[in-house]
Amino acid sequence: MAVSIGMLPVAAPTIYHVFPTWAQIIDGRAITSAALAAFLLNRLFNHTSGRKKTPTETENKAVESAVSDAAPAI
Incomplete structure (x- = not known):
């Protein structure tokens, strides 16, 4: 899609x-x-x-520690 838009100044x-x-300064060039x-x-x-x-890793660790704290020891 970006290549098509970039070809507009060349084609037309x-x-x-x-x-x-x-x-025109910004869009007038293909690149x-x-x-x-x-x-x-x-x-x-x-x-x-x-x-x-x-x-993220910190969120994963927080969930893992909350689950391990809530689980009863067997």
């Missing part, structure tokens, strides 16, 4: 002419368009709050 050079000058798209897609897919987080 006039696509960004309707944007403001500052946006910056692709890098920006890759960054935003990474943030969207990997850092959204809907994804379950795996417990």
Whole structure:
């Protein structure tokens, strides 16, 4: 997807002419368009709050110690 967005300035050079000058500087080059798209897609897919987080080692140790404290000695 990022590569496709990066190819827009090459395939259709006039696509960004309707944007403001500052946006043309950022998005008018293929490498910056692709890098920006890759960054935003990474943030969207990997850092959204809907994804379950795996417990860290400290959380695992806390759970293990709580379970071992609660379990009766046999």
